[in-house]
Amino acid sequence: MKYDHKQMEKKWQDKWEETGVFHASNTSEKPKYYALIEFPYPSGQGLHVGHPRSYTALDIVARKRRLQGYNVLYPIGWDAFGLPTENFAIKNHVHPAEVTKKNIARFKQQLQSLGISFDWSREINTTDPEYYKWTQWIFLQLFKHGLAYKKEMAVNWCTSCKCVLANEEVVNGVCERCGHEVVRKVKSQWMLKITEYAQRLIDDLDLVDYPDRVKAQQINWIGRSTGAEVDFKTTAGDTLTVYTTRPDTLYGATYMVVSPEHPLIEKWADSLGNLDEVRAYQAEAAKKSDFERTEVAKDKTGVRLNGVAAVNPVNGREIPIFISDYVLVSYGTGAIMAVPAHDTRDWEFAQKFGLPIIEVVKGGDVQKEAFTDCATGIMVNSGILDGLSVEEAKKKITEYLAEKGIGRPKVNFKLRDWVFSRQRYWGEPIPIVYCEKCGYVALPESELPLRLPQVKSYEPTDNGESPLAHMTDWVETTCPHCGGKARRETDTMPQWAGSSWYFLRYMDPHNGEAFAGKEALKYWAPVDWYNGGMEHTTLHLLYSRFWYKFLYDIGAVPTREPYAKRTSHGMILGENGEKMSKSRGNVVNPDEIVDEYGADTMRLYEMFIGDFEKAAPWSSAGIKGCRRFVERYWNLQNIVSTEKGVRKNLETSFHKTIKKVGEDIENLKYNTAIAAMMALLNEISDSGSVTKDELKIFTVLLNPFAPHVTEEVWEAQKLGGGLACQQEWPAYDEAKCKDASVEIAVQVNGKVRARLNVSADIAKEDAIAAAKAENKIAGEISDKKIVKEIYVPGKLVNIVAK
């Protein structure tokens, strides 16, 4: 019998689908288990070898859970709205829906050829009106609860996509997707109030099992800081409020800075002696993109506002006010008190403009550089704060300001509200109309889904309007509230909308009454294990936690967090160690690998390639080792003996391997799980034969990793009833995981000098005695005095001698 992957893999894939063994049940006595991978964007390039790394890993978990008696939900779908499809459609004059359909068909065929145990009966597609009906429904709930609002504001505009981007989508000043320049543009946009959930998005990380690096990155992104707001009176007779994390340094404030966009500047305009200069600076700042602003970050610029000054509330000193673009309008109050002695940026600015630097925390040389250490300094030149530590001073001044009514404790976040409008065609229409009389009005839920109309051109427009704006028939409608003339919103939702709740739809994918039934939600939520890419940490993962928390608040979902456990896979790199890409010419096509080596080999190799959480380069040589392993397993069939049970000399190895493989799967250590199975297989092969019972255990153990070949062997060798994937995960006996005798190392002064075979439960005294009896050891210690003797059970003896 020769191993022929082509014939057998297709056969079992068909069989699984036919029998529906991987279909989850919503009414089961078994405990539930919900395993989830990030559903793919069906791109025109087809599946990438990176996709199966994640899918196989959780497939192994899903298959193991089924063997352990769980009712497993392991679903799949398509995150199909988005720009690449739309751009392809424009270029080739086809409808995006057609492109999507074709791409999905290809992806589906590719995924099925890998033997992933997805429940295809629950397949979903975010561009299906029956799906996006509920995306729109959730948006309406957000709107009704005041969490979706329209706002005129400066937004990130991608010059190539001709579309607005969320802050999370701008990377180093360029568009995350296309790499083109992002500029500021003032537009009226739909926004989602994710900031309202900032604190809970941090706090509730305590409830979930995520890698620390994921938690850290989210916390970092949300950027919580604590400090105080302080009111400064101005000579113009109004109040300038600033935010600071260092209220303790208030006595050291020698000037103020407001951002070029600060509203008070308009109020002061008439009294400014150098208004022209100020106007010129504002215009300059407005022209710059964020990227340009940060590019010249080192060199501080600014203009003093002549004719207005602020008064330091604690010492009554009059101090000048500047405008500078190093102060951002979008953070805090858009204004700061500058303490050059204790803030690096203020120090640089003060140097450049020749402003006084007053030391208020002792510990550094503030004429040389800003002293920013909060841990060691002692307050000086600070009136009521003198002699206190920074921490004590913070507390005291905050209380003082509150008493006088000129300041208050304040928490700020870097997180901005989510810019939710996109001026493109291929997205969910926003179900809102604008009525002159009633303002923005929600579409009645009965009118959902609001379908995307057929348009002649999907071309994005240069004036920043969505292609939908040209669809006069569609745009002009009546107000659901007053019945008068109204216009539909023509922007669409971002790509992240559909993926923010898709895992809920899997629980009850065909429900026509709700996004998912209450019973289904109660049974399946939360997702037990969610694996995905690090690149989604501050995008999809954060967005979907936000939506889920909102749904929890309105009683629509039963738990506080959507994902109980999150893990992240490393990237598969090209053979040359670089990121795989068409332009680098190092892309590996999974179809070719499956064709040449088979899905089982491909799966094993992707799991064996290295640490699951780290990036790993593809190796076309390395995959051969996994193919050999599959063949060596296959060839066990040639040496099946009539003996019963597990042979005595292999018993320990079997128990150890069962234990190790089981534990390694739970800990994402697929590489060592496979190594352990390889070692056991080598041991069996070396013995010259295999018993049916041994083959049976090995087959079930290997089944989650290599599902096709194990089914074939299960059937051919008649190892039992049913399919291999329906058996019971093998059990091990802790007591039988230990070898009867072990080789221990004998050290003298920490250096290995001999090895010794001893019984595993040998007593300390006996082990040491045996060690000393060794010729080599005896010679070495004969003329020395023994200081200490150490015995580590099963490991080593160390004799310390002088």
Next chain:
RNA sequence: GCCGCUGUGGUGAAAUUGGCAGACACAAGGGACUUAAAAUCCCUCGGUAGCAAUACCGUGCCGGUCCGAGUCCGGCCAGCGGCACCA
């Protein structure tokens, strides 16, 4: 600058609480089988010296703790990822 991570053979990598560094593979070299090649099987495979037994060195660098450090502590260096004028 801040946060997080990583550094081990020719290569991918292993190594419970500190306890025999390099498991499992790949590549390479040698051998068997073959008319030959492929495939398969067997042997060698961190470095230096040696015919060998063996000895010494070896987990980015320097130092420390300890009977014993890849692992713990302190200080560096290099690389990766995220954030970045966030007051």
